[in-house]
Amino acid sequence: MAKPVTNPTKSVSVRAKTRAGTVPSEARLIFARNYKRERKKAGLTQEAIRHKTGLCQSFISEFENGHTSINIDNMAALSDAIGVPLWKLLVP
Template sequence: MTKRRDTDEIEKKPASAERLVFARNFRKARKAKSMTQRDVNDQTGFAQAWISEVETGQSAINIDNMAILAHAVDVPLWQLLVP
């Protein structure tokens, strides 16, 4: 039988280096286009709160959503993955 843990007890794992590279590069690209997170929300339909979590490395993101965000800021996805 598995013990259930309270959510307050669950430790957050640190974000992977790769996730943080994407987060930093995406935020930089968004700001270079003078876009707000709300602008990205309007273009992609992704919640502004989730975009914020992606930019800080707090939220996991799949490759398909990375591609959508890259397209929103007119930067090839591969560039957002370069350290």
């Protein structure tokens, strides 16, 4: 039996996907890891952050665990909510 012929011009995405879309970049993952650590150090829950920022608790959880990406505006709001400068949360 002959093997099916594949179309060599058809592009294939090699970027992995999460439940909410594309995998966050390395910088966003560094931010998420550092943010989660600093949030806990400050004694704040995701629910408390929700009240301070207006962001959904489920979004905060998904970004902290690397399941969704985050934009720079939300990074700034979250860093303000825990009282840590944004640049410090981006340092590996």
